[in-house]
Amino acid sequence: MPGSHFPPDAWIVGVDLGGTNIAIGALQADGSREVAFHSEPTLAVEGPEAVTERIVKAVERTITRVQQETGATRAQFVGVGIGAPGPLDRARGVVITAPNLGWTDWPLREKVHAATGLHATLDNDANCATLGEWWLGAARGTRNAIGITIGTGIGGGIVIDGQLYHGASDVAGEIGHVTIDSTGRRCKCGNYGCLEAYASGPAIAERAREAMWGEEPGVLWRLVEGDVSRITAQMVYAASKQGDPIAIDVVRETARYLGAGIGALLNVLNPEVVVLAGGVVNAGESLFQPLRAEVKRRAFRPAVEACRIMPGALGGSAGVVGAVAAFLQQTRGLDPA
């Protein structure tokens, strides 16, 4: 990593804290080796103390496994990078609110530091996933990149000149909350017509439910066994691949919404690459082909020509890789001792 002050054989543990699972693993500072990647349930209902303890134990187990597998010493472990849902106060290392975890003002970074004795950093989970794809994944070798993770919500991150861009108060990169239609669907954030209100996993399922109303039963009906409340975005992608016309329409419509949002981002940020991650990637070219066509119709030509739009390369480990990369960027110039 450019600017890392750590020796290449230093190890950093990465933690990607989600509402359902904690993903964890360790990387060498030069990105050349990944060891002990795994995940375990978050069990958020047990509260922040218990979850933090679980993270600390997982960090210690990861260190032990790396030592066993590589012969590394404990002294070679220079820190822990943590990605967590936001909003965060990065400077203080505090999770301000995380609805999926039920946390408020939780000083996660200090807790992990105190329990492990290791330097720790905290950054937004979607920022970390973007930085991971930039460091070792689909956006490798670029200076300016946008990452978009589509799941229950739509998260995002922006890399500018090879650095995560955080903005004035760590909000930057909320790609899910660009506007598609300023008088359109209400978004959970309180705004109207955000991309997330149209193209998140639940929004895709919702649009499929709406589209099935009064239509002939098809593949989607069989997948949900007649209970439309069970529809998920993954079922829509699967049904689309099996030729279900309603699902195909919903995927195309999703591509148009994403294309409108990404087109606007190309006009504003003119990135070299937009990396899409999350379940939506499973839709494959049936999504990416119309998405690229929509962006081409909407954005300025020199911006379209300069930009690749592609699926992430790291899958579920992007957040862990990126948490390590964020640690390296945040501690640049920090004495690793």
Next chain:
Amino acid sequence: MPGSHFPPDAWIVGVDLGGTNIAIGALQADGSREVAFHSEPTLAVEGPEAVTERIVKAVERTITRVQQETGATRAQFVGVGIGAPGPLDRARGVVITAPNLGWTDWPLREKVHAATGLHATLDNDANCATLGEWWLGAARGTRNAIGITIGTGIGGGIVIDGQLYHGASDVAGEIGHVTIDSTGRRCKCGNYGCLEAYASGPAIAERAREAMWGEEPGVLWRLVEGDVSRITAQMVYAASKQGDPIAIDVVRETARYLGAGIGALLNVLNPEVVVLAGGVVNAGESLFQPLRAEVKRRAFRPAVEACRIMPGALGGSAGVVGAVAAFLQQTRGLDPA
């Protein structure tokens, strides 16, 4: 200017080339003195050779005036910064297309350099206006700023970490082409529902014309002497200040559109300041008050709290000041000799 390698008493000439006027002036490298600011007609119909010759003569006259007023020597003039309508190829110093000028692939930077013997740089006019406000105007002292200039079109610029952000192919900052309504008004750029299609000067006039249809004649009618085709955005602001209900509605609606676009930008870029320039500033608090309220309704709270939204402080000279600032940034590290 941070990072300038020029002595503080070096002089740079700034040129802001527009479709109607060429604004020009000279600044000292430390921004402490401005001399010989003036403007003259572009006369674009005479073609690129004639306009370029007019620029070169204006540069020489500006240098002479500075020498007369300050006793500076010719050797103290280290270069010319030029702001021009885009799209541009900054690396080659070429205006790729400028519809308002009727130019295609015009190597403006080299022409000016060859004729004056001075280093020259070229950047987008809206980028320069933003950088000018950042250097010596309303965005002074910030790291991350967005500038929006509302006129015939809506131009914009982005300053990140105190540097103009250009993106992969010099398109970045096309703030006029963020989406308000992806199935809405057709924009001149080919896209649908761009901010520019709702809130540019001509779009404001067009909405006023639409709103007057079938309504009682009021202040606006008197201003245009019954000929609605003569409405301009400036008349709408004036009528609004005189209490014309239609004009007041149009200004409020403009504030809502701008608020939707700026709200989305706050979620993505989380700037410290958004500076608005152009005729729209004449609408004063009747625009800014509802605009700030709309942004507050739409964007994430920590982004709203971190950001001031305000009129530019430099008026028509922002582009000239910024062209000089862009020269200083582009030539950082260049030997000024």
